[in-house]
Amino acid sequence: MSTTLSIRLKRASKIYHEGEIIVGVVVVESSADVRHEGLALLLEGSAALQLSNKNTGIFDAFSNNLKPINLINTAIELAPAGKIPAGVTEIPFEMPLQARGPPSPGCPGLLETYHGVFVNITYTLKCSMKRSFLNKPLNTTCQFFVQYRPIAKARRCDMRRYNCKRIQDAIEQNKGSKVFARDRSVRQTLLTQLKTNTGNTVSSVPEILGEIERFYGQLYTTTQNPITSGAHDSRAPLTRHYTEDIPDVSLDEISIALKQLKNNKAPGDDGITTELLKAGGRPILIALRRLFNSVILEGTSPEAWSRSVVTLFFKKGNKALLKNYRPIALLSHVYKLFSRVITNRLEQRLDDFQPPEQAGFRKGYSTIDHIHTLRQVIQKTEEYNLPLCLAFVDYEKAFDSIELWAMLQSLQRCHIDYRYIEVLRCMYNAATMSVRLHEHSTKPIQLQRGVRQGDVISPKLFTCALEDVFKLVEWKRLGINVNGEYISHLRFADDIVIMAETLEELGEMLTDLNDASKQVGLKMNMDKTKVMSNEHVSSSPVTVGGVTIEVVDQYPYLGQVIRLGKSNFDKEVARRIQLGWAAFGKLRHIFTENIPQCLKTKVFNQCVLPVMTYGAETWCFTKGLIHKLRVAQRAMERAMLGVSLRDRIRNEEIRRRTKVTDIAKRISTLKWQWAGHVARRADDRWSRKVLEWRPRVGKRRVGRPPTRWSDDLRKQEAPLLKPVRCEITPATIRAGDAGAGAARNIPPFQVYAEIDSTVCALDKPITGKIRVDSCSARIKSLELQLVRVETVGGAEGYSRDATEIQNIQVGCGDTRRARDLPLHLVLPRLFTCPTTTTVYFKIEFELNIAVIFEDDHLVTENFPILLLRSK
Numbered sequence: 001m002s003t004t005l006s007i008r009l010k011r012a013s014k015i016y017h018e019g020e021i022i023v024g025v026v027v028v029e030s031s032a033d034v035r036h037e038g039l040a041l042l043l044e045g046s047a048a049l050q051l052s053n054k055n056t057g058i059f060d061a062f063s064n065n066l067k068p069i070n071l072i073n074t075a076i077e078l079a080p081a082g083k084i085p086a087g088v089t090e091i092p093f094e095m096p097l098q099a100r101g102p103p104s105p106g107c108p109g110l111l112e113t114y115h116g117v118f119v120n121i122t123y124t125l126k127c128s129m130k131r132s133f134l135n136k137p138l139n140t141t142c143q144f145f146v147q148y149r150p151i152a153k154a155r156r157c158d159m160r161r162y163n164c165k166r167i168q169d170a171i172e173q174n175k176g177s178k179v180f181a182r183d184r185s186v187r188q189t190l191l192t193q194l195k196t197n198t199g200n201t202v203s204s205v206p207e208i209l210g211e212i213e214r215f216y217g218q219l220y221t222t223t224q225n226p227i228t229s230g231a232h233d234s235r236a237p238l239t240r241h242y243t244e245d246i247p248d249v250s251l252d253e254i255s256i257a258l259k260q261l262k263n264n265k266a267p268g269d270d271g272i273t274t275e276l277l278k279a280g281g282r283p284i285l286i287a288l289r290r291l292f293n294s295v296i297l298e299g300t301s302p303e304a305w306s307r308s309v310v311t312l313f314f315k316k317g318n319k320a321l322l323k324n325y326r327p328i329a330l331l332s333h334v335y336k337l338f339s340r341v342i343t344n345r346l347e348q349r350l351d352d353f354q355p356p357e358q359a360g361f362r363k364g365y366s367t368i369d370h371i372h373t374l375r376q377v378i379q380k381t382e383e384y385n386l387p388l389c390l391a392f393v394d395y396e397k398a399f400d401s402i403e404l405w406a407m408l409q410s411l412q413r414c415h416i417d418y419r420y421i422e423v424l425r426c427m428y429n430a431a432t433m434s435v436r437l438h439e440h441s442t443k444p445i446q447l448q449r450g451v452r453q454g455d456v457i458s459p460k461l462f463t464c465a466l467e468d469v470f471k472l473v474e475w476k477r478l479g480i481n482v483n484g485e486y487i488s489h490l491r492f493a494d495d496i497v498i499m500a501e502t503l504e505e506l507g508e509m510l511t512d513l514n515d516a517s518k519q520v521g522l523k524m525n526m527d528k529t530k531v532m533s534n535e536h537v538s539s540s541p542v543t544v545g546g547v548t549i550e551v552v553d554q555y556p557y558l559g560q561v562i563r564l565g566k567s568n569f570d571k572e573v574a575r576r577i578q579l580g581w582a583a584f585g586k587l588r589h590i591f592t593e594n595i596p597q598c599l600k601t602k603v604f605n606q607c608v609l610p611v612m613t614y615g616a617e618t619w620c621f622t623k624g625l626i627h628k629l630r631v632a633q634r635a636m637e638r639a640m641l642g643v644s645l646r647d648r649i650r651n652e653e654i655r656r657r658t659k660v661t662d663i664a665k666r667i668s669t670l671k672w673q674w675a676g677h678v679a680r681r682a683d684d685r686w687s688r689k690v691l692e693w694r695p696r697v698g699k700r701r702v703g704r705p706p707t708r709w710s711d712d713l714r715k716q717e718a719p720l721l722k723p724v725r726c727e728i729t730p731a732t733i734r735a736g737d738a739g740a741g742a743a744r745n746i747p748p749f750q751v752y753a754e755i756d757s758t759v760c761a762l763d764k765p766i767t768g769k770i771r772v773d774s775c776s777a778r779i780k781s782l783e784l785q786l787v788r789v790e791t792v793g794g795a796e797g798y799s800r801d802a803t804e805i806q807n808i809q810v811g812c813g814d815t816r817r818a819r820d821l822p823l824h825l826v827l828p829r830l831f832t833c834p835t836t837t838t839v840y841f842k843i844e845f846e847l848n849i850a851v852i853f854e855d856d857h858l859v860t861e862n863f864p865i866l867l868l869r870s871k
Contacts, residue, residue: 001033002030003028003031003034004028005129007024008024009024015147016146019096033086034129036082038659039079040130072621077092079091081083097146121145124798135218163719166588186869191210220433225233231243236266239412268309268333272333288337292338308330310433312435338835341456353413357491370490372618372674373687375709376690376709379535379561380694382566383706385701387536388501389502390562392555393513399453400709404428408425470513473509478509483694496513498513501537503531503533525573526545529544530552534567573628580612580632584604587607597657633660671712672711723768728753728859747777749772749776758864760865765826778814779853785845786848787805787848808825846865848861
């Protein structure tokens with residue numbers, strides 16, 4: 001017969017405070033009936049078991065002479081003498097944490113003090129079962145911690161301050177929601193077994209490493225030999241281009257590139273981090289300059305630059321299939337810095353050789369460009385009853401399968417200096433990778449094709465090679481006719497959508513693209529490539545390479561669900577609400593935590609609202625869609641405040657407490673910003689062409705026309721088109737940073753000014769009015785000035801230079817009070833409106849209203865304006 005005792009406390013943390021009640025059960029497990037003489041529960045402890053960090057010095061001072069003081073708080077009888085049946089028996093108990101006697105003033109009864117300092121104590125619960133003299137008694141123990149309340153309160157306050165600081169730092173650095181996760185460690189799925197290509201399953205580490213070597217060795221082995229240009233090849237011939245002299249890498253170049261690298265990134269095999277390079281200062285920059293110049297001139301690179309360590313992360317699907325894991329490569333940060341320097345030199349030339357159909361990894365482009373273009377094509381064809389067929393192309397591991405020679409040849413066609421190409425060829429020919437698994441690594445695997453993951457120049461190399469592929473297909477008269485120009489496809493890196501008027505034409509275009517892609521190692525994934533068409537297209541199967549492409553009703557393209565026909569935004573709005581709740585759920589521990597509401601508001605505006613409004617610039621809204629989004633936002637706000645609909649709190653009061661940005665206002669702002677962005681563009685992008693497109697064929701249906709994208713803009717008045725008013729007084733001057741000292745010598749005055757709009761056009765005058773309400777001194781002149789402000793940045797910071805373009809006199813002499821004077825500024829005839837804006841150079845315009853007194857005192861008010869070529 002075997003009998004065991006155990007104590008199980010209800011509180012899992014086992015941390016209590018004086019005055020609380022310990023609740024738990026004593027578990028008796030026996031294979032037969034047990035007779036006993038009684039069960040008793042005893043509480044005991046020792047004053048020398050645990051000390052806080054602040055009291056370690058006191059403990060050290062007494063460590064030689066201090067003897068543990070045994071404390072007995074109370075003892076209770078759990079069960080009298082009797083019999084416990086066989087099996088598992090639970091005996092509940094409750095024991096109050098009472099003091100041994102009347103506690104002294106200011107001293108808890110369960111906590112000992114040394115020199116007036118409270119010491120937390122670990123106590124022990126001991127359960128004893130007395131048995132007959134023939135059987136030994138059974139004992140079991142369980143420890144718990146009695147904590148001093150002020151210490152616990154300080155710990156909670158410290159944790160609250162830490163969480164607030166972490167959230168505040170993340171918001172100030174514009175980081176995403178991943179920073180707020182409770183577990184900040186990288187969650188890596190352990191790879192315990194793999195399926196081989198023969199169908200067998202391996203589970204030992206050597207066999208798994210061998211399968212990984214075979215899989216990636218086969219993946220990165222070249223499969224296509226370089227092709228020669230044919231007679232019908234429209235691409236530029238392969239020639240070696242040399243400039244007169246490649247400039248040496250300067251310290252400013254390295255400094256700018258170093259600022260572009262992100263911190264808190266895992267280092268490569270050499271262990272050098274970006275933070276270490278930034279902390280090195282000028283000596284490190286000089287050493288790096290010497291190294292980078294030698295690499296460019298000699299065409300050889302250090303061996304550490306060619307090695308990369310790869311970690312596998314599970315994506316989705318079957319965990320035993322290696323293709324369902326994403327390899328994350330860790331490169332040398334010194335190599336990444338060198339690659340950034342080279343990319344900064346070649347980026348502009350590589351972008352110039354890209355057509356407007358390619359929006360991936362280009363400055364000034366985003367996913368919204370192609371989403372807006374595609375949605376406009378869908379809306380126009382639906383309104384005018386035109387046929388439309390779409391094919392969404394997916395490549396199998398596109399970035400890993402593109403041939404190296406194809407990328408280098410495309411650089412030659414972009415007229416890149418051949419010495420840069422030789423440097424890239426040298427580094428890519430020597431590139432290897434080793435996969436790390438369970439503290440083991442595979443043998444180095446040679447990378448014969450594909451771009452290097454984590455390399456900043458890799459996206460540019462891929463898009464450059466993909467452009468060469470599209471030059472092999474003849475699609476000049478295929479696609480959708482937009483005002484005489486044909487739009488046949490859109491590209492965002494390897495995300496491609498092809499457009500056609502018939503399914504037969506679409507099948508021919510897919511076949512041409514498939515044949516051209518195979519020549520450079522790219523393989524279309526027929527399982528993920530989809531086709532859709534509207535109701536004006538005759539149904540027929542689309543076959544590519546003997547495989548019939550699946551026809552679908554909707555497809556997620558660049559994060560947006562694309563559908564054909566009417567009401568194609570309902571699914572996307574519902575999906576945005578669902579994704580918004582998912583983002584809110586991931587951060588629920590922040591929204592329900594005891595932190596200031598202002599931080600919760602910032603987290604919501606920064607991490608949840610962008611998810612719900614992604615792509616909203618391209619939507620056509622109705623009152624019903626706006627209502628759905630507002631209902632979802634109000635539900636999230638109630639969850640943040642911990643209230644429900646039963647509390648019957650008005651929406652205005654909830655918004656007053658949360659102070660979050662209204663989702664409808666945010667969408668309106670985004671749409672107006674995007675409209676201004678499209679209006680200012682003059683680089684022949686499709687986003688503007690399809691917006692101005694009015695099909696000359698096709699016939700609209702009888703009745704009310706469908707809601708267009710521009711209808712929302714016509715219904716609402718743009719915020720920038722509203723009049724801007726200001727009041728100029730000595731008080732407003734003192735409130736500013738400039739002119740506060742001079743304002744003390746200016747007599748009391750009050751001037752009112754108004755500009756009709758801060759969005760102005762070159763072919764229209766700038767209008768407004770100015771009025772002097774009161775002034776104790778005589779006014780010499782009232783003037784309106786147009787100023788051009790140039791902001792130039794460099795290694796030492798930013799500088800602003802203001803140049804006056806035009807100045808007109810509104811009023812001469814001491815003007816009459818309380819009388820409106822019109823403002824009418826006609827721009828110079830030969831004046832041009834530059835639109836150059838880069839990271840280190842920006843041109844802006846301002847209107848200055850100047851009030852000049854007879855003693856030559858000058859006060860001004862500035863109005864930043866936006867100048868357009870046409871309005």
